[in-house]
Amino acid sequence: MTDSPPAADLTDRFPGGVLRGDDDPMAARILRAATGAIAEKGFNGTNIRDIGARGGMSSGSLYNHFGSKADILATIALRGMIALVTASQSAKAEAGSDPRAQLDALVAMHVGIHAAHPRESAIGNAELHNLDADSYAEVVAYRDRQEELFTSTIEQGVSQGVFATDIPREASRFIIVACTGIARWYRPDGRTDIDTMIARYQQLARSTVGETSRQTMESPRSDLR
Numbered sequence: 001m002t003d004s005p006p007a008a009d010l011t012d013r014f015p016g017g018v019l020r021g022d023d024d025p026m027a028a029r030i031l032r033a034a035t036g037a038i039a040e041k042g043f044n045g046t047n048i049r050d051i052g053a054r055g056g057m058s059s060g061s062l063y064n065h066f067g068s069k070a071d072i073l074a075t076i077a078l079r080g081m082i083a084l085v086t087a088s089q090s091a092k093a094e095a096g097s098d099p100r101a102q103l104d105a106l107v108a109m110h111v112g113i114h115a116a117h118p119r120e121s122a123i124g125n126a127e128l129h130n131l132d133a134d135s136y137a138e139v140v141a142y143r144d145r146q147e148e149l150f151t152s153t154i155e156q157g158v159s160q161g162v163f164a165t166d167i168p169r170e171a172s173r174f175i176i177v178a179c180t181g182i183a184r185w186y187r188p189d190g191r192t193d194i195d196t197m198i199a200r201y202q203q204l205a206r207s208t209v210g211e212t213s214r215q216t217m218e219s220p221r222s223d224l225r
Contacts, residue, residue, distance in 0.1 A: 010188050016083040016113035018076045018120055027065045029055045034072045039119035043073055043130045073127060074135035080120040081142035084113055088149050099157035100211060106150055107179060107205045108198045114183040115194055121183035147172055154209050164210030175205045 011017060018031050033055030037046045048069055052059040066072045088109050095105035114121045128136060150172035157163030165171045179201055186197065 010112075010116040010194060014087070014109070014112035014116040016080065016087060016117045016120065018079040018083075020079070024065065026057070026061065029057065030062055030065055030072065031076060033057075034069075035076055035119050035123065038073065038076070038127065039122045043069070043123075043127045070130070070132060070135075073123070074131055074139075076120065077124050077128060077131060077139045078135065078142070080117070080124050081139050081146070084110070085142050085145050085149070087113060088146060092149055092153065098162075099153050099160060100162055100206070102153045103150070103157065103205055103209065104202050106153060107175065107202045110146075110176065110179040111182055111198050111201045112194060114180050115186045115188070115197065118183040118186070121180065125180065147176060150176060157209060157211075162212055164212055165208070168209070171208050175208055178204065 018035055019028050023031070030051065034046070034051045037050050037054050041050065046069070048059045048062055051069070051072070052062055062072075066075070088106055091105040091109040092102045095101040124139075128139060131139065147169075151169050154163055154165065154168040154171055158165065158168055182197065182201070186194075188194070
């Protein structure tokens with residue numbers, strides 16, 4: 001078994017964080033500090049002073065970039081989902097037309113991003129109820145798009161006779177929940193490298209959809225780099 005890649009290498013390979021290259025340096029500091037604080041203490045347990053102290057800035061400076069703590073949460077949640085959907089769309093497109101390869105690619109990306117960005121994952125799964133109605137609807141719309149990527153792939157596999165499940169949407173949700181859960185326990189410096197974990201999750205996903213044969217396909221893809 002190979003050594004697990006350090007966290008920096010993992011985030012480079014699976015970019016899904018909340019920061020963007022065009023962020024103002026101060027805004028980036030705020031988002032980085034807020035992501036850490038909210039992931040550790042929860043949205044309601046975090047105040048503006050906590051974020052400021054964590055980022056080495058005054059509380060007042062935060063309001064030059066964000067209107068409220070709720071605005072910061074909305075930015076973190078929305079950017080995380082946009083990054084996940086965008087990366088997953090690209091992975092599926094690059095996998096070609098075989099739904100088996102597409103499912104492997106989707107699982108690899110979903111597992112990889114959540115393993116690489118556990119704090120963003122924690123916020124995206126535990127704090128959405130603290131968003132305002134408009135922000136919540138926007139984030140959920142992207143979550144639905146991610147689910148549809150999986151569901152449409154599974155449905156295509158069923159229509160081609162390579163998947164046997166008769167409940168593709170439920171299978172999709174089951175796979176997504178399982179893949180998302182890796183964020184809660186995986187550590188890049190642990191005993192199992194990410195490629196091994198991806199291969200295991202791909203195997204579980206294939207069992208879930210009742211894959212019938214892989215004779216015409218190469219080994220599962222976990223090498224999305």
